[in-house]
Amino acid sequence: MFVELNELLNASPERPEEGKFTLLRDTKTDGSFLVHHFLSFYLKAGCKVCFVALLQSFRHYNIVAQKLGVSLTAAKERGQLVFLEGLKSCFDVLFGEEQQDGPPNPLQFMREDGSNLKTMYEFVHTSLMPSGSDSWKCPVLLVDDLSVLLSLGVRPVAVLDFIHYCRVTVCSQLKGNIVALVHSSEDSEDEENELVVNSLCHQSNLILWVEGLATGFCKDVHGQLKIIQKGSSELKAERNLLRIYQYKIQDKNVTFFARGMSAAVL
Amino acid sequence: MLGELVAGSVGGLVLIQDSAACEGHSLLKTFVAASARRGESVHVFGFEIPEEEFQAGLDPHVTAQLLYQDGFIDPLRWTGQAGGFGVEEFSGRGVAGCLTRGSAGPGTIVLDSLSWILLHQPLPAVCQTLEQIPRVAADAGWHVTRIVALLHGDLHPSGLLEMLRSLAQAVVVVRPAPEAVGSTGDAPRQASLLLHKGKRKVLKKEEYFTILAGFTLKTLGEPARGALPDEDAEPCSVADPAANLTFNLRLSDAERQAREGVPLPFHFSAQKKSSLLQMPAGMGKIYYEPDAADDPDEEDPDDDLDV
Numbered sequence: 001m002f003v004e005l006n007e008l009l010n011a012s013p014e015r016p017e018e019g020k021f022t023l024l025r026d027t028k029t030d031g032s033f034l035v036h037h038f039l040s041f042y043l044k045a046g047c048k049v050c051f052v053a054l055l056q057s058f059r060h061y062n063i064v065a066q067k068l069g070v071s072l073t074a075a076k077e078r079g080q081l082v083f084l085e086g087l088k089s090c091f092d093v094l095f096g097e098e099q100q101d102g103p104p105n106p107l108q109f110m111r112e113d114g115s116n117l118k119t120m121y122e123f124v125h126t127s128l129m130p131s132g133s134d135s136w137k138c139p140v141l142l143v144d145d146l147s148v149l150l151s152l153g154v155r156p157v158a159v160l161d162f163i164h165y166c167r168v169t170v171c172s173q174l175k176g177n178i179v180a181l182v183h184s185s186e187d188s189e190d191e192e193n194e195l196v197v198n199s200l201c202h203q204s205n206l207i208l209w210v211e212g213l214a215t216g217f218c219k220d221v222h223g224q225l226k227i228i229q230k231g232s233s234e235l236k237a238e239r240n241l242l243r244i245y246q247y248k249i250q251d252k253n254v255t256f257f258a259r260g261m262s263a264a265v266l
Numbered sequence: 267m268l269g270e271l272v273a274g275s276v277g278g279l280v281l282i283q284d285s286a287a288c289e290g291h292s293l294l295k296t297f298v299a300a301s302a303r304r305g306e307s308v309h310v311f312g313f314e315i316p317e318e319e320f321q322a323g324l325d326p327h328v329t330a331q332l333l334y335q336d337g338f339i340d341p342l343r344w345t346g347q348a349g350g351f352g353v354e355e356f357s358g359r360g361v362a363g364c365l366t367r368g369s370a371g372p373g374t375i376v377l378d379s380l381s382w383i384l385l386h387q388p389l390p391a392v393c394q395t396l397e398q399i400p401r402v403a404a405d406a407g408w409h410v411t412r413i414v415a416l417l418h419g420d421l422h423p424s425g426l427l428e429m430l431r432s433l434a435q436a437v438v439v440v441r442p443a444p445e446a447v448g449s450t451g452d453a454p455r456q457a458s459l460l461l462h463k464g465k466r467k468v469l470k471k472e473e474y475f476t477i478l479a480g481f482t483l484k485t486l487g488e489p490a491r492g493a494l495p496d497e498d499a500e501p502c503s504v505a506d507p508a509a510n511l512t513f514n515l516r517l518s519d520a521e522r523q524a525r526e527g528v529p530l531p532f533h534f535s536a537q538k539k540s541s542l543l544q545m546p547a548g549m550g551k552i553y554y555e556p557d558a559a560d561d562p563d564e565e566d567p568d569d570d571l572d573v
Contacts, residue, residue: 165342165345202286234322236453
């Protein structure tokens with residue numbers, strides 16, 4: 001986890017917020033450093049985490065997490081982390097033998113017509129339901145990333161339904177948090193992806209939007225982060241709060257600074 | 267005019283169109299609170315947010331009058347929980363079936379949101395349902411005066427939006443107001459109203475408004491004439507580069523006078539002249555006496571310049 005980002009978001013692993021949906025959105029750059037941040041943040045906070053990892057292998061996430069001071073293998077053994085390795089499950093669904101008994105594969109939709117993600121939701125539901133023995137703090141669902149589902153042929157409405165049901169279970173009933181990454185680019189003309197992104201923007205409480213620099217690649221500034229804190233409509237109308245920072249990704253850390261205030265130009 | 271709309275001057279379908287940049291939930295809740303205060307029964311079909319979140323901030327006597335159909339918990343019947351409202355039940359007959367719990371007086375139906383329904387049902391079916399609800403309800407003995415629906419404008423193609431706008435009696439498009447309007451704590455919004463009056467007359471109007479605690483509407487006047495932004499232009503998209511400078515771009519009169527009072531280094535004043543000519547007392551002088559070891563060079567050092 002990156003301490004500077006915690007300060008910007010006013011978050012600390014001692015008191016994680018509850019019932020929030022955070023949308024990570026990246027445009028023309030890679031926002032996965034935020035996924036690594038939230039994974040290590042919630043594991044350090046002592047939350048029960050269900051990680052739907054569709055993009056990379058377990059080894060990849062484990063190596064990055066170790067750099068950030070968290071061991072995913074240990075967390076898995078403790079029962080704190082439930083890891084759905086999409087690359088493996090997907091192989092099992094397509095080429096493995098069909099299981100007759102036991103729970104269905106979460107990626108079962110790939111064999112069917114992709115019309116709904118009910119099996120995946122049920123996987124999340126059973127993973128995060130508190131059992132009597134464990135004493136973890138609020139449950140957390142982490143998804144990396146939703147755009148992969150669209151590439152696998154799932155209809156956008158099915159993705160939105162999946163997130164809807166996860167919000168019902170995780171945010172509303174269990175008072176936990178959801179963090180999901182989506183890719184977006186405004187000029188891609190990918191209407192399905194834009195529908196998912198816009199709809200999730202309406203539902204989320206916090207949007208972290210990572211963008212590549214408009215002026216192109218730079219050695220000392222890797223991109224800019226827009227933090228959009230949605231004004232809640234619970235008590236009265238509130239304005240959305242927008243803050244913009246630039247960042248530089250280092251080996252084990254990410255530094256954030258105001259626009260134009262990179263150490264390299266000052 | 268927005269005030270009259272909230273006060274219930276228009277019946278039929280009222281659309282509130284919002285976008286991700288400016289949510290319309292608070293305006294929807296303002297309509298709900300106003301209807302409940304008038305003593306109407308209010309049926310809310312909520313798909314997007316949990317019931318507690320919808321009722322948060324509303325007066326207790328308003329929430330007492332709400333009849334909430336929970337479409338959030340299990341709209342697709344995945345978990346098989348009892349109760350709740352499934353999306354497939356959203357038809358004229360299904361909605362009217364839920365109304366039986368309410369009083370027979372005038373009633374308002376609130377859809378939160380129509381976008382959610384449109385993603386799960388085809389447009390013709392939704393339009394038919396919207397037309398059928400008042401009729402089927404009237405057959406069952408319930409008087410539905412108004413249907414207030416929230417619509418997320420950025421989720422649908424423009425053709426679909428136009429279709430719904432033509433169906434609606436009134437459309438309110440909300441967007442963030444320019445920075446200069448209202449105080450910052452107020453979260454001012456701009457509403458573009460489109461009102462169908464009678465069969466032929468269409469009224470268009472722009473208004474600023476904000477929503478105070480307890481969901482009461484406060485109008486902040488209208489935009490100045492000629493300053494109306496056209497539909498395509500995004501408000502506040504042109505950032506003012508001089509807005510947040512840490513230094514002044516312009517001088518005040520006092521600052522300008524102070525600047526003119528400063529003597530410039532090349533100005534030759536009498537005071538400066540006298541200070542240069544007068545030898546200050548007690549100053550050291552340098553005397554130079556060449557000694558024997560010095561080797562004076564008789565040759566002109568610049569004689570090669572004539573070449």
